[in-house]
Amino acid sequence: MKKMLSMLLAAILVFSAVGPVLANKFEVTEPITITWWHSHEGQWYPYLEHMVEQFQAANPLIKVEPIFIGTYPEMNTRFIAAMASGDVPAIISVKTEYLPSYGAANMCEILDPYIAADDFDVYDFGEGLVAATSFEDDQIALPYLISTRLMYYNKTAAEAEGIVMPKTFDEMEAFLEKATIFNSDGSTKRYGTIFAGWDHTYFENLYKNNGVEVIREDGTSDLNEEMSVYITTKIKEWVDKGYTYFQHGTSSSSILRSAFWDERAFSVFHTSSLYDTYQTDATFEVGMSWMPGSMDGTKFDATLSGAYILIPSIAPQKQKNAAWQFMKFMVSPEINLYWADQTGYFPTRQTVLALPEYQEYLDRKPAMAEVLSMSGWMADNDPRPYYSACGKEWRMALAKIFSEGAPVQETLDRLVRDIEDIVEDF
Amino acid sequence: MSIETRVKRAANRPHITKPARIASVVLFIFGIILFVVGSYGYLAGDLNLESLQPIANEVYAARKEARAFETPITGTVGLFGEGRFPVPIALLSIVMNNAIIIALVGITFLFNAVMFRIQSWERMKDLFCVEPALFFFLLFVYYPIVDLVRISFTDMRMLVTDPQKFIGFKNYEWLFLRSGWERFSESLMITFRYTFWEIFITLVGGMLLALLFNRMSKSFNAMRAVVFMPKYIAVSTSAVVFIWILNGNYGILNYILSTFGIKGPNWLVEAKYALTGILFLTGWRVVGYAMMIYLSAMQGIPRDYYEAAAIDGADAVHRFRYITIPMLGPTTLFLFVTTFIASMKVFQSVDVMTGGGPGTATNVMVQWIYNLSFSDFRAARSAAVSVVFFFILLIATAVTMRWSSKSVSYDS
Numbered sequence: 159m160k161k162m163l164s165m166l167l168a169a170i171l172v173f174s175a176v177g178p179v180l181a182n183k184f185e186v187t188e189p190i191t192i193t194w195w196h197s198h199e200g201q202w203y204p205y206l207e208h209m210v211e212q213f214q215a216a217n218p219l220i221k222v223e224p225i226f227i228g229t230y231p232e233m234n235t236r237f238i239a240a241m242a243s244g245d246v247p248a249i250i251s252v253k254t255e256y257l258p259s260y261g262a263a264n265m266c267e268i269l270d271p272y273i274a275a276d277d278f279d280v281y282d283f284g285e286g287l288v289a290a291t292s293f294e295d296d297q298i299a300l301p302y303l304i305s306t307r308l309m310y311y312n313k314t315a316a317e318a319e320g321i322v323m324p325k326t327f328d329e330m331e332a333f334l335e336k337a338t339i340f341n342s343d344g345s346t347k348r349y350g351t352i353f354a355g356w357d358h359t360y361f362e363n364l365y366k367n368n369g370v371e372v373i374r375e376d377g378t379s380d381l382n383e384e385m386s387v388y389i390t391t392k393i394k395e396w397v398d399k400g401y402t403y404f405q406h407g408t409s410s411s412s413i414l415r416s417a418f419w420d421e422r423a424f425s426v427f428h429t430s431s432l433y434d435t436y437q438t439d440a441t442f443e444v445g446m447s448w449m450p451g452s453m454d455g456t457k458f459d460a461t462l463s464g465a466y467i468l469i470p471s472i473a474p475q476k477q478k479n480a481a482w483q484f485m486k487f488m489v490s491p492e493i494n495l496y497w498a499d500q501t502g503y504f505p506t507r508q509t510v511l512a513l514p515e516y517q518e519y520l521d522r523k524p525a526m527a528e529v530l531s532m533s534g535w536m537a538d539n540d541p542r543p544y545y546s547a548c549g550k551e552w553r554m555a556l557a558k559i560f561s562e563g564a565p566v567q568e569t570l571d572r573l574v575r576d577i578e579d580i581v582e583d584f
Numbered sequence: 585m586s587i588e589t590r591v592k593r594a595a596n597r598p599h600i601t602k603p604a605r606i607a608s609v610v611l612f613i614f615g616i617i618l619f620v621v622g623s624y625g626y627l628a629g630d631l632n633l634e635s636l637q638p639i640a641n642e643v644y645a646a647r648k649e650a651r652a653f654e655t656p657i658t659g660t661v662g663l664f665g666e667g668r669f670p671v672p673i674a675l676l677s678i679v680m681n682n683a684i685i686i687a688l689v690g691i692t693f694l695f696n697a698v699m700f701r702i703q704s705w706e707r708m709k710d711l712f713c714v715e716p717a718l719f720f721f722l723l724f725v726y727y728p729i730v731d732l733v734r735i736s737f738t739d740m741r742m743l744v745t746d747p748q749k750f751i752g753f754k755n756y757e758w759l760f761l762r763s764g765w766e767r768f769s770e771s772l773m774i775t776f777r778y779t780f781w782e783i784f785i786t787l788v789g790g791m792l793l794a795l796l797f798n799r800m801s802k803s804f805n806a807m808r809a810v811v812f813m814p815k816y817i818a819v820s821t822s823a824v825v826f827i828w829i830l831n832g833n834y835g836i837l838n839y840i841l842s843t844f845g846i847k848g849p850n851w852l853v854e855a856k857y858a859l860t861g862i863l864f865l866t867g868w869r870v871v872g873y874a875m876m877i878y879l880s881a882m883q884g885i886p887r888d889y890y891e892a893a894a895i896d897g898a899d900a901v902h903r904f905r906y907i908t909i910p911m912l913g914p915t916t917l918f919l920f921v922t923t924f925i926a927s928m929k930v931f932q933s934v935d936v937m938t939g940g941g942p943g944t945a946t947n948v949m950v951q952w953i954y955n956l957s958f959s960d961f962r963a964a965r966s967a968a969v970s971v972v973f974f975f976i977l978l979i980a981t982a983v984t985m986r987w988s989s990k991s992v993s994y995d996s
Binding site for chain 1 (some may be wrong): 595648651652653655690711737741742743756763764766767827831832834852853854855856858937938941942943944955958959960962963965994
């Protein structure tokens, strides 16, 4: 008995000594306030507040102060300045395309130790999203709100007029011919579609799916070669015929939406995250169609977009610990589905599919169900830190061709020179 | 030299007291120390001198750890290699963070040390009054210019925290001999076009309004205030309002045009109209200010000139051409130079209204510089463009001043 008692005491002693070591070192043990920089505009505030309230109720030690910074480019500027000054928030939402640059600059906390300590199942997001939020095999962010580029169309008109959305790029011409309506004076009454030209991610896969390499491994580009010239010339031809135009410049996104709602466009290229906005303000049924794929019908990549969340690498450890708790909550299956249901973002976690509310969500949004069946084609952003700058040059070159009538080959040649110079600079 | 001259000079020489001599020596010693310490910090932190990089890296690592765990920086580092002249890392971190300030304080001390030897105490008191302003002027105006030049010779990128490398004239080679040149010349042309129209609106619009409001009744005072008010509204705020006014589909401008049967363009979306759209805002803001300046100048023209001219038979147009315009010469020059410099640096309205687009239609020089840094993260190339643009502005302003000094009469 004595022996057993002494063994029991010894065991208690050992565990009491080891206990604190075994406890999660990232746990939050005292009250703390963290700030979260985000880019959610007014219409998202109710969902944002709901999320923060739920989190604070479940985690009474942590108070979250969400701060609206502005658009994602503005957020980017502020984040850079904050890293230079050392005055950073605990958590920050960033545009997907900026993440590789932040990763290369060591601006993000590496999340692997937190993931390991909490046994957090990061692969529940799927391998593609894990890869997209990693940099050189380190997990540096988590997928927060994920959407993709696709086409919205007037489903009511499509059914009435027998218009079928194009599945591949070479089906585009026939589709545009059928969907475009002209006035008696020859001007366009209803555009077949409108290309979104304010961000390269809206059109890059029309090229990439057909084999165009925007930046090759050796830093050169084939944007001025045969296939790219063919696609650009085709789109220019459609622009000249009045089937479509390239929407860019100030307030592009809202102008595009208005054109669609006012039925001045049969379809538009836009982000899936705006599904609810499109549906709410339209007087007709809104359909969604996946981005037209390669001409041979074998590749249907569409760029993944939306926002990731990350913890700045220079934030104090206590802030990081609290931020990690909030981060986990933000991407939890319940919140993931909540955002998906309220907006047009995709449910990104596999476990969401098992939730009883998931089927109800699909029933409410049949158009989303169609698109989700293609979500395996969502393609990661190019991870090279200079890609975004090159994409901007590409967008400006296409704007010159489609809107100002610049010659195709000459403009693309100049674009390639610019791209090669940017790559060299990096 | 005659004895008289020598005596005169000796009498004019300030009397340097003993305390002044002591102060001079003390300031000299402290000045040297601070200058050397500051320079060391600058070489290690900003210039990333290769031999000092291991020491700087130790400081960066200690800072990172301290920040992560919210603890003070601890430990020592050898200033001249391992174990040689050890100093606390915390101290070196402060020096590296404030290197320029320390070096500038050192220079100020050295300057005062010299001044104490050649100036009287009365004059030194005057100097002390000026020095703080001079110090901040050097720190916040001239140091950034010098540092900009330094950055233009490095490979600095906005997001990269690794030490910058000096790459010679590579950024200038890109700017003048490679793809940078096309964009630079395009951007410069857009900037000049914008500047031309802003100057035109300022001078012509301001003068016409001044002629209109050059009466001293109460209602005219109120109207002048209304015209002048836009100058005091933040550019970003008014730019947002103008985005709405100029909206192609729902904007009030196109609505008004449509009542006359004119279909207005999509001002800020169509490349050929975007700059005009921005100039609407510019005109609305600047014209009132120019009017006020012209008005005050017009009030200063003696009435006798007009009366004499009227007696000689000059009509209103002649009086305006031969009296008002020449008498407003200095004012016009002032407005021309200030508007020229301000409009060449236009940024805020462009950034809010178009961001340099559509395409590159409104990509004025400062917008391009900003985009290179904060959108493409290419800070070094952005710095190279800034340096060249700085010299263009400097030369253009000097030429303008020189030309105008010959053509404008200040004789009233």
